[in-house]
Amino acid sequence: MSTPQILLALLAERPKHGYELKREHDERLPGAKPLPYGQVYSTLQRLERDGYVTVAGVDRESGPERTAYELTPEGAGRMRAWLAETEPPAPFVTGALFARALMTLAVGDDPRAGLERQRAAHLERMRELTRAKTASGAPAAEVLAAEYALLHLDADLRWMELAIRRLSGPTEENDR
Amino acid sequence: MSPLLQASAVGKTFGRTRALRGASLEIDAGEVVALSGPSGSGKSTLLHCLAGILVPDTGEIRYGGTRLDELDEEARTRLRRESFGIVFQFGGLVPELTAAENVAVALMFGGLGRAEAAATASEWLGRVGAGDCAKLRPGDLSGGQAQRVALARALATGPKVVFADEPTGALDSVAGEEVLGLLLSTAREHGTTVVLVTHDNRIAAFADREIVIRDGVAGEAPAVRR
DSSP states (O other): OOOHHHHHHSSSOOOHHHHHHOOOHHHHHHHHHOHHHHHHHHHHHHHHHTTSEEEEEEEESSSSSSEEEEOOOHHHHHHHHHHHHOOOOOOSSHHHHHHHHHHHHHHTOHHHHHHHHHHHHHHHHHHHHHHHHTTTTHHHHHHHHHHHHHHHHHHHHHHHHHHHHHHHOOOOOOOO | OOSSEEEEEEEEETTTTTEEEEEEEEEEETEEEEEEEEETTSSSHHHHHHHSSSOOEEEEEEEETTEGGGSOHHHHHHHHHHHHHETTOOOOOOOOOOHHHHHHHHHHHHOOOOHHHHHHHHHHHHTTTTTGGOOOOOOGGGHHHHHHHHHHHHHTOSSSSSEEETTTTTTHHHHHHHHHHHHHHHHHHHOOEEEEEEEEEEHHHTTEEEEEETTTTTTOOOOOOO
């Protein structure tokens, strides 16, 4: 993910400190990998060095010291430019299940049983996501995140089904 | 507890096409089950056999304790009207009747009087969000409206089992999901069993359980061919 640009976007509203940024990152990108706390600070330091954010103030009142950061005009410009970019379609095929199936073939074994088990695991996860998104009062961000995940899992599933059928050889044509 | 629906080694051939070749499955009362599989796998044929629309050539279909495949046409029709609700991909509404009449007729077949059937039909059309369409004929309905009317018709009779064959197949995804959501929330509320045929994994994920049909066999992968 594009952590520096995401942090810049989260700072567009008002100055925030590291903990707030971590919390908002995880809330506003439901289903994404939670942002490790350490990465928030290292990223903020780089953004500050490059002139995209600046320290807005230090809160010493309650508990540990908290540094709040704010967006500079350069930071706002960089964030807007990122939002307007088109993401290049992924140039390489990645994914452990793809590699496992092809390597199973490479060592001379039949990957179909493994693909069937993987298929069941994928569908179980799709059922969880479907329950989450159809729960009454599910926030829009959660519904969108669940649908993003569902469609990606569906793409994997359809590839697995096609692979199983291809590896099963020709079948009698039956159109019912 | 014995299953509500049961297929044992069901075979069905159309001409030279063996649509089902020994399909077996069990479905408990109150379950929402997806029969999934690629097109041509036999899942629709199996649904039609479970619903008593088709009679298998070999094997047994049981509903409760009753052998469906041994009933005559008239007894199967009666059972379908009394216990089953059926939703097809393209709605399957009678084109000459209004939406309200389509629902009411199903209720009158079940023995309700005209006035009571009309009142119940109107209530169900409202419940599925198709109250505005009551006086329209199927030709004047959008795909989504027709699906809602078909759903009202299937649910209004208080069926024990709803059979749905690609119920959202003819719709875009958001409208399709709304109709599916309506069907399943109503079914779960009433403890109605739902058997859903779909080739779409995202639709199958709405069910509690999935039975995969492949090459006319249910629930397991075809034998390894080398």
